[in-house]
Amino acid sequence: MSFQILLNLFLAFLWMFLSSNYSVSRFIIGYLLGLLAILAMRRFFNSRLYIDRVWAIIKLVVLFIKELILANISVLVLVLKPKLEMQPAFFKYNTELTEEWEITLLSSLITLTPGTVVVHVSNDSKSLFIHVIDSNDIDATIDSIRNSFEKAILEVSRT
Amino acid sequence: MTILANILVVFFISVGLLFIVVAALGLIRLPDLYTRAHAASKSSTLGVMCILLGVFFHFWLKEDHFNPSILLGVLFLFITGPVGAHIMTRSSYLAGVKAWPGTVRDDLKEEIETMKKEQGIK
Numbered sequence: 001m002s003f004q005i006l007l008n009l010f011l012a013f014l015w016m017f018l019s020s021n022y023s024v025s026r027f028i029i030g031y032l033l034g035l036l037a038i039l040a041m042r043r044f045f046n047s048r049l050y051i052d053r054v055w056a057i058i059k060l061v062v063l064f065i066k067e068l069i070l071a072n073i074s075v076l077v078l079v080l081k082p083k084l085e086m087q088p089a090f091f092k093y094n095t096e097l098t099e100e101w102e103i104t105l106l107s108s109l110i111t112l113t114p115g116t117v118v119v120h121v122s123n124d125s126k127s128l129f130i131h132v133i134d135s136n137d138i139d140a141t142i143d144s145i146r147n148s149f150e151k152a153i154l155e156v157s158r159t
Numbered sequence: 160m161t162i163l164a165n166i167l168v169v170f171f172i173s174v175g176l177l178f179i180v181v182a183a184l185g186l187i188r189l190p191d192l193y194t195r196a197h198a199a200s201k202s203s204t205l206g207v208m209c210i211l212l213g214v215f216f217h218f219w220l221k222e223d224h225f226n227p228s229i230l231l232g233v234l235f236l237f238i239t240g241p242v243g244a245h246i247m248t249r250s251s252y253l254a255g256v257k258a259w260p261g262t263v264r265d266d267l268k269e270e271i272e273t274m275k276k277e278q279g280i281k
Contacts, residue, residue, distance in 0.1 A: 068201070068204070068205055069205070071201045072178055072181075072201050072202055072205045075181065075185065075197060075198055075201050075202050076177075076178070076181050076202070078185075078197075079181050079184050079185040079188055079189070079198060080181070080184070084188065084189070084190065086194070088191075088193060088194055088258065088259060090258075090268075092270075107241070107245060108238075108241040108242060108245075111200060111241035111244055111245060112200075112201060112204070112240075112241055115197065117193070117196050117197055117200060117244055117245065117248055118241075118245050119193070119245070119248045119249050119252055120249050120252065120270065120271070122270060123274065129270060131193045131196075131197075131248065133194055133197050
């Protein structure tokens, strides 16, 4: 991924030198042309195109912000309800992620989703222990949400 | 244009204020540490972020002063908020803070016990 970005920057500088015009607009044009060249030569790279991965990161950030807002609304409803009727629980969740940065990212995503806080990551880092604020209706939906998170993170880290 | 800018600023700051009030109410109303961590971690993160965004828009749109350090502050809050909640709940579980009696299920107990046994703590 970093190799492709460096190559693209190099092509942009090459374009600036070719036209001997050192302005920002030239650089942007060169960058876009270099992107086109990389797109055309994608067969020769071992990993996938970096644009693909940048797109996956953007999707992950949008998901993050959406979940943050939903989580806040659910906390608002919970706190302002006249009667506290919730069933907190600690439960175990087995993750497929292996890299440490992926697990860190997943646990901060889970902490910001509606009604869940990560309490403990097991020593072999294969399972997360999550405190959920209302276990009876959320358990199933949370699984689906977390599957979407895990999928989004795997989408970013896939080579 | 100024009306639009005013609406943007007022919207962000009032939403942020609302969420901070909800976080404070949650700290008072919720029964135990773990449920309070929910209110504290989520609502205060988004509340402070919204207020900072409102301040950013105020200085940018009305005083013509673009201040990126506020945006960096938003980013840092975004990163550190959930980690702080995680560390506080984990250390209090390890220190033996009891959960609310209404807690239904506790998968974590055995895990912590085996961990303590392996490391020879108590």
